[in-house]
Amino acid sequence: MNRINEAPIKVLHNASIYGHPGADTIVLEQDRIRAIGRSSELESLSLESTRAERIDLEGQIVLPGFIDAHIHLIHTGLVESGWRVDLANLSRDGALDALAQEAVHRDGDWVVGTGWDESHWQDRTYLTKAELDRIAPRSPMLAIRMDGHLLTANSLAMKHIPPTASEHLIEWDTGILREQAVDAMAESVRPDATCVGEAIDAAARLCHRLGITTAHTMSRLEFFEGFMKRREQRRLRITICPDMHSFDKLVAVGLKTGYGDLWLRFGGMKVFADGSIGARNAAVSEPYAGGGLGELNQTDELLMEYVKRADHAGWQTVIHGIGDRAIDQILRTHEALRTDVSLHHRIEHFELPQPCQIRRVKAAGLHLCMQPNFIANWSGPNSLYVDRLGVRRDQLSNPLRAICDADIPLAFGSDGMPPSPLFGIHGALHGAYEGQRITVEEAIFCYTGAGARLGFEGAVKGQLEPGALADLVILDEDPRVNPEHVSDRSIRMTWVGGDLVYCAQSPTTNGARE
Structure with missing residues (x-):
């Protein structure tokens, strides 16, 4: 891969290019996409440099690199590294x-x-x-x-x-x-700086294998130094969403959402409004099977103060809200404050909304980040959701179809359970109930362009267009051809900034297998 990455121009040909019917070639120059089209039309571009590399993709399909808009890279990496x-x-x-x-x-x-x-x-x-x-x-x-x-x-x-x-x-x-x-x-078992660095590197390698080129990681500010080190060599674009306890430190030095570079930048400020369905502490309005309504993690007054301060300081908020009581608290907060819609304030998970709450999200100008892998893992007959909530509420959970129909900005993340975008896309296509299912094109956008939009990077990420960053994933087969088997698709290559960072097998370059 080193020889390929040293070339200033890479010509990926004999391919299908997602979103560009008829095109079979994509040309990368330095860290950007230079051109997309037919091989015969673009031949002159590669001839401009004697160091151009031609890579035969053997009929495989090129997609924008996947963006996991909600993951925990430190946690994921500590597992990957064996800690x-x-x-x-x-x-x-x-x-x-x-x-x-x-x-x-x-x-x-x-x-x-x-x-x-x-x-x-x-x-x-x-x-x-x-x-x-x-x-x-x-x-x-x-x-x-x-x-x-x-x-x-x-x-x-x-x-x-x-x-x-x-x-x-x-x-x-x-x-x-x-x-x-x-x-x-x-806090009793904290990894040292060496372990943190190894964990981040291990998480980056896993992301490359899964076709993830950008990750929005929920992380404590104490790990920022670990993310800073080797950020370019790691070849994973990282957006850090620190917890609200770091807010005063960050504001004191003039930082806000969007600060950083193409490799490492700040996203939103993370707040937990409730817990999880599995732990029976997501805040719901109707009791769990076996009793209990879960628990709100913040008082109304404290959440109002958090959001008000963040909004005024130019910080996006990233609020974990699973149960309908927590979702209502988040919505009431944004409605009362009339928060700045240009900050793309986020609700994470949004698993058990009431139908009226979907309309309120739209009216408040909020963005959603949901995890379709939760559908595949925990919804349907004999599932966790049925066990905790009963069949009726399971049928109403994760209403992706209604959210897309309402044209609410929706991005996908994995929460690391598991982090595979293809598994998540499978969940979005094949939920147990009709209301959980969207089209393959919608699901791919939620894992690409929507994540870029959520992170204020839609002009350079999540799309295959000249001038965009050369962040790509190559699949063995178009997921639109056999969507029932989308989770079986194979990641063949991952490119970040025009560099090949993962390859399932040695690529064919300039007519020969490397």
């Missing part, structure tokens, strides 16, 4: 075995696992303190649920719960911690 134990897609026994093996390896040191999901287990119950005590009698251990809103701790770990953790969010007998207590507990 945390990956418990995703494991059975209960499998998760406990993986944690037990790591406890033997760590020999008394902290063990942190993440990604378990009881909704796919036969008994559908959370991991318990007793289970973790049995497998790790000498090591403090945390097992973080997939959504990050709940964890289970063993007895040794619970001795380290800081006094800042809210007592009502701790179940001392079961070892379950929720929301703010999870964050407080995580």
Whole structure:
């Protein structure tokens, strides 16, 4: 790949170009798209330089690079780099075995696992303190649920719960911690700067394999230095959305949304209005099966103050809102303040809105960032949503069709569960219910152009046009041809800024396989 990347001009030919019927060639010069058209029409462009590389794409399709508008790169990278134990897609026994093996390896040191999901287990119950005590009698251990809103701790770990953790969010007998207590507990096991750097690099490599060229990462400001280092060499464009606790520091030095360069910039300020459905603490107006309405994480007054200060200082807000009570609180806040629509204020997840709330989002000029992979993971017969909410509310969840029909700006992110855009697109096409389904073209736009628009970068990202950044993903087959198998499509290449950063096999260049 080094020889290819050294060439000032790359000619990708014998391809289909998404959005350009009849075109078979795309020419890249430095970090931009120079031209798109038929090979015969563009031949002269490559001949201008004796160092031009011609890459035969063998009939594959070129799309704009995917933009994951909601991911946690540090968390994802800590799993990818092995610093945390990956418990995703494991059975209960499998998760406990993986944690037990790591406890033997760590020999008394902290063990942190993440990604378990009881909704796919036969008994559908959370991991318990007793289970973790049995497998790790000498090591403090945390097992973080997939959504990050709940964890289970063993007895040794619970001795380290800081006094800042809210007592009502701790179940001392079961070892379950929720929301703010999870964050407080995580402070006991913080990766050092070396681990953070390795995690970011590992997350970037994963993104490249998945065709992701830009990531909006929800991250604490303390990790900013790690993102700054090697930001160009990493070849992943990153938009950081820090938490609201960093607001005063950032405003004091004159920073606001959009500050940065093409590799690293600030997005919006993250606030949690509620929790998650899986942890039973998303704030809903109708009780969960088994009781409870979840919990609002902010008072009306505090959320109003956060949004008012951010809006006045030129900061986009990124507010996590899953249940309809949390969504209502967010909407009432924006409606009362008449916030600046040019800041593209965001609601994240938006899983359980009332129909009237969709209309209110439109009227308030807000943007949505949703996770269609949640549909594939947790909606439909015998699913998490049915277990927690019942069939009726599951049928009303994640109403992508109504949102698109209302012409509300909608971008997709993964929340890292899992981070594959193709899996997310599959969820958007094949939801269990008609109201969850949109077209393949709409889904692709939500993962490309809509993410660029959400980040104020629509002029240079999320599109295949001359002058745009040369951020591309090459698929083995057009996802419009067999949309029922979109999740089976293969990422063949990923290009960022005109550089080939991932290739499934050696490309054919200038007539020969490299």
